[in-house]
Amino acid sequence: MNSLWRTVRLGISSLLLHKLRSFLTTLGVLFGVASVVAMLAVGEGASEKAQDQIRQLGSRNVILRSTKPEQKAVSDEKTRMLSYGLTRDDFERVAVTFPGVKRTVPVLAAAQEVRVGGKSCRPKVLCTTPQFQDVVGRILSAGRFILPQDEDARSLICVLGYDVARYLFPFEEALGQQVRIGDHYFEVVGILVPRGPLGESLANPSSESGGEIFVPLETGRSYFGERQITIRSGSRDIQEVQLHEIIAEVDSDENVPFVAAACRAMLVREHDDKDYEVMVPLELLMRARETQRIFSIVLASIAGISLLVGGIGIMNVMLATVTERTREIGIRRALGARRRHIVTQFLVETTVLSGCGGAAGVAVGLLIPWIIERTADLETQVSPLSAILAFGISVGIGVIFGLYPAWRAAHMDPVEALRHE
Numbered sequence: 001m002n003s004l005w006r007t008v009r010l011g012i013s014s015l016l017l018h019k020l021r022s023f024l025t026t027l028g029v030l031f032g033v034a035s036v037v038a039m040l041a042v043g044e045g046a047s048e049k050a051q052d053q054i055r056q057l058g059s060r061n062v063i064l065r066s067t068k069p070e071q072k073a074v075s076d077e078k079t080r081m082l083s084y085g086l087t088r089d090d091f092e093r094v095a096v097t098f099p100g101v102k103r104t105v106p107v108l109a110a111a112q113e114v115r116v117g118g119k120s121c122r123p124k125v126l127c128t129t130p131q132f133q134d135v136v137g138r139i140l141s142a143g144r145f146i147l148p149q150d151e152d153a154r155s156l157i158c159v160l161g162y163d164v165a166r167y168l169f170p171f172e173e174a175l176g177q178q179v180r181i182g183d184h185y186f187e188v189v190g191i192l193v194p195r196g197p198l199g200e201s202l203a204n205p206s207s208e209s210g211g212e213i214f215v216p217l218e219t220g221r222s223y224f225g226e227r228q229i230t231i232r233s234g235s236r237d238i239q240e241v242q243l244h245e246i247i248a249e250v251d252s253d254e255n256v257p258f259v260a261a262a263c264r265a266m267l268v269r270e271h272d273d274k275d276y277e278v279m280v281p282l283e284l285l286m287r288a289r290e291t292q293r294i295f296s297i298v299l300a301s302i303a304g305i306s307l308l309v310g311g312i313g314i315m316n317v318m319l320a321t322v323t324e325r326t327r328e329i330g331i332r333r334a335l336g337a338r339r340r341h342i343v344t345q346f347l348v349e350t351t352v353l354s355g356c357g358g359a360a361g362v363a364v365g366l367l368i369p370w371i372i373e374r375t376a377d378l379e380t381q382v383s384p385l386s387a388i389l390a391f392g393i394s395v396g397i398g399v400i401f402g403l404y405p406a407w408r409a410a411h412m413d414p415v416e417a418l419r420h421e
Helices: 002-016 019-056 087-097 130-138 148-153 162-168 216-222 251-271 279-325 326-334 341-374 384-410 414-419
Strands: 061-066 080-084 099-111 113-114 120-121 124-128 140-143 157-160 177-179 184-192 211-218 228-230 235-240 245-250 276-279
Touching: 002 019, 002 341, 019 184, 019 279, 019 341, 019 384, 061 251, 080 251, 087 245, 087 251, 099 130, 099 216, 113 162, 120 162, 124 216, 130 245, 148 216, 157 162, 157 177, 162 184, 177 211, 184 211, 211 216, 245 251, 251 279, 279 326, 279 341, 279 384, 326 341, 326 414, 341 384
Parallel strands: 080 235, 124 211, 157 184
Antiparallel strands: 061 245, 061 276, 099 124, 099 245, 113 120, 113 177, 140 184, 157 211, 177 184, 228 235
């Protein structure tokens, strides 16, 4: 141990004789390690955010949605009638006949203007049942969600999304207030927590379809109906959709693919047109994870090239050092130093260079995601494993690329080395 410690001190002293050269050599490793840590943090953060959005849909849910078909026959030139999408019969089939389905939630979207005083907006007005909150996993920040008695009585109540409540009632409590939806006034009984963090930019309710408002399904059918009429240049477009969405909650992850396949088969059999889509969050989640894995491998490979360049720089500098210190090596061999002592000395120097560069690179790599989060409003996620792995690889590269210069120094002829000027 004393001999090794003396060798370490000798190696550090040799590096300090050429401070600038040693510093520039470590920069290659520093940038390589920093790029590995930072790029993996950015990629992991973006992937985690996408996966979190998918999880919010419910990993055990199968979502059926109505989609407008590409072409449909029209009744005449001035009035065009289009009936498409999911039906109440589809809902009954999924709810009653499919094994593995625990609960089903229907959703009817109503295109209505929402107004409070002088403020107006057009959020998504979603007519649904009390089970929606549990199946989708939405959390209330205040008040309550839709109750079964609201459905039975067709009550004029609504639950606002956080962004809509903040837009319509910026300086007062929204609970208990009256909101005009279409031609009718609804009482606000609940406020939902936003899907993203409070610091994140939320949907803009003043846009065409920003934010959400929930009302009882039967209330929506009674007061808004299933038809949406759009008037343009003297013509009327009438679209009739019984249900815009059906959410089926499955009892286990293993049964999700089977329920999804059964839903697709049922819709193909019952619908002449492709006026639907089936979305499976579990499949999307698995696909997102696979994409993230491939993305991380690509990013790590690109950043690894920087580490490789840093290792080549270390080898180049150490070869030059061996040439400069040929006489020193000859003197040490003449005084009794063995080849392993020479190899150890030069490996210590390369390890110190790569280790210092790796440690500084990890520090810079942790700093870059922190700066990105505060300047570019992007979510990053630093994995301790990636930092440890990047540092370990940097030290390993120092050892690997230092082997040849150390071997070359150890196999010099002592007599020829002593004659070197």
